[in-house]
Amino acid sequence: xxxxxxEQFQQKIDQEHKIEPKDxxxxxxRQTLIRQISQHAHSEVVGMLPEGNWITRAPSLRRKAxxxxxxxxxxxxxLYLYSAAETLGISRDEMYHQxxxxxxxxxxxxxxxxxxxxxxxxxxxxxxxxxxxxxVPLCRTSFGPYxxxxxxxxxxxxxxxxxxxxxxxxxxxGTDEQKRMCQDAIDxxxxxxxxxxxxxxxxxxxxIQSMQWKIKRFSNDALRQKFVDMxxxxxxxxxxxxxDPDLKWNExxxxxxxxxxxxxxxxxxxxxxGPCNKERLDARRKAWDEGAWVREAASAYAEKKHTxxxxxxxxxxxxxx
Amino acid sequence: xxxxIRKMFYGDYGEEKNNAAESNSTNASKNEWPLWEVFxxxxxxxxxxxxxxxxxxDAVMALENARDVYTRxxxxxxxxxxxxxxxxxxxxxxxxxLFEPANDKIYRHPSFYELPDELxxx
Numbered sequence: 001x002x003x004x005x006x007e008q009f010q011q012k013i014d015q016e017h018k019i020e021p022k023d024x025x026x027x028x029x030r031q032t033l034i035r036q037i038s039q040h041a042h043s044e045v046v047g048m049l050p051e052g053n054w055i056t057r058a059p060s061l062r063r064k065a066x067x068x069x070x071x072x073x074x075x076x077x078x079l080y081l082y083s084a085a086e087t088l089g090i091s092r093d094e095m096y097h098q099x100x101x102x103x104x105x106x107x108x109x110x111x112x113x114x115x116x117x118x119x120x121x122x123x124x125x126x127x128x129x130x131x132x133x134x135x136v137p138l139c140r141t142s143f144g145p146y147x148x149x150x151x152x153x154x155x156x157x158x159x160x161x162x163x164x165x166x167x168x169x170x171x172x173x174g175t176d177e178q179k180r181m182c183q184d185a186i187d188x189x190x191x192x193x194x195x196x197x198x199x200x201x202x203x204x205x206x207x208i209q210s211m212q213w214k215i216k217r218f219s220n221d222a223l224r225q226k227f228v229d230m231x232x233x234x235x236x237x238x239x240x241x242x243x244d245p246d247l248k249w250n251e252x253x254x255x256x257x258x259x260x261x262x263x264x265x266x267x268x269x270x271x272x273x274g275p276c277n278k279e280r281l282d283a284r285r286k287a288w289d290e291g292a293w294v295r296e297a298a299s300a301y302a303e304k305k306h307t308x309x310x311x312x313x314x315x316x317x318x319x320x321x
Numbered sequence: 322x323x324x325x326i327r328k329m330f331y332g333d334y335g336e337e338k339n340n341a342a343e344s345n346s347t348n349a350s351k352n353e354w355p356l357w358e359v360f361x362x363x364x365x366x367x368x369x370x371x372x373x374x375x376x377x378x379d380a381v382m383a384l385e386n387a388r389d390v391y392t393r394x395x396x397x398x399x400x401x402x403x404x405x406x407x408x409x410x411x412x413x414x415x416x417x418x419l420f421e422p423a424n425d426k427i428y429r430h431p432s433f434y435e436l437p438d439e440l441x442x443x
């Protein structure tokens with residue numbers, strides 16, 4: 001019996017065969033991946049902005065070098081992901097255009113401000129910690145180039161989380177003011193981090209299809225729970241508190257219960273009404289516009305060198321004959 | 322049919338207007354720097370292996386960027402770069418015709434041969 005292309009595709013997925021760029025795939029699979037991978041890339045790139053804010057104000061040379069290395073990694077992660085998206089047929093410039101025009105989204109976590117140095121620690125420990133929770137299963141996602149990019153990202157991300165925890169750990173043993181700063185950063189980043197996992201499962205309409213295509217392997221709520229369980233234990237070592245009065249161990253479920261997430265805030269920030277949405281996009285557009293002459297100059301230089309090379313080889317040809 | 326997707330999961334934040342993937346996704350911009358494929362030798366004695374790609378105006382810039390992007394933690398001792406347009410690849414649709422003939426020649430594998438048990442180390 002003839003099986004349709006779509007059925008063959010699903011069979012490949014079911015047998016854990018990876019899909020590669022030139023393989024046949026349903027349009028919807030391609031579109032979902034282009035959107036997800038490009039938005040993931042945008043998140044890495046915009047994610048550099050809140051941290052860039054603190055490079056010149058890092059408290060020591062050691063911390064400054066670490067922060068620079070972390071931000072450089074994020075630029076690299078953006079690039080791995082853009083390259084993976086390009087294999088699906090969208091151009092880099094088109095993706096940039098979608099970001100700069102506000103059409104494409106990026107993780108709403110980066111629309112929150114970084115008010116104190118402790119935010120650098122909290123971002124590493126909590127934001128990157130949440131990202132890792134999501135990204136580890138993506139290493140096994142069904143689209144080959146995305147999975148390979150995620151393997152590289154995850155390898156590098158581990159240092160991001162560890163340096164964040166270390167930084168907060170130092171603050172938690174410091175002066176009263178440093179301890180307050182540490183707690184304040186945790187208070188501000190905790191809830192937005194829980195939102196990073198996306199809306200609850202009963203509202204996440206695309207989850208079922210994405211799970212069937214094995215783009216995604218765990219539901220939003222399952223990953224969020226894993227994250228809560230992990231952080232609720234780790235925070236004890238810091239001697240700090242999570243800002244949730246309802247957080248407590250549930251012996252029956254063997255998980256931590258946690259309070260209600262403010263989803264209105266999530267949708268507001270996603271819609272563009274977060275504290276820093278405008279600032280972030282303005283910074284991206286400014287960097288792109290002000291870099292235009294560099295891009296043009298490099299192209300012109302490459303063109304000129306290429307022409308000179310051709311002329312030179314013509315001369316050689318003439319000399320020989 | 323256009324679908325407006327709003328409720329999403331990690332790494333996919335939906336969009337308000339329409340599907341980003343649908344718009345002009347095929348026309349590469351004329352201003353875009355060429356695309357290069359990057360191959361890295363992780364240590365002496367091993368092959369260069371494809372690790373990804375990047376955009377650069379010329380080969381010198383491609384090499385510098387590949388160093389910065391793909392070898393920040395001692396991943397390589399040598400880099401090869403090939404402009405992507407110069408890569409010729411087989412088509413997955415032709416896989417059957419191209420690779421199937423190899424499957425029915427099992428006598429090409431050492432395990433095909435039945436040899437006496439007394440024979441050692443062959």
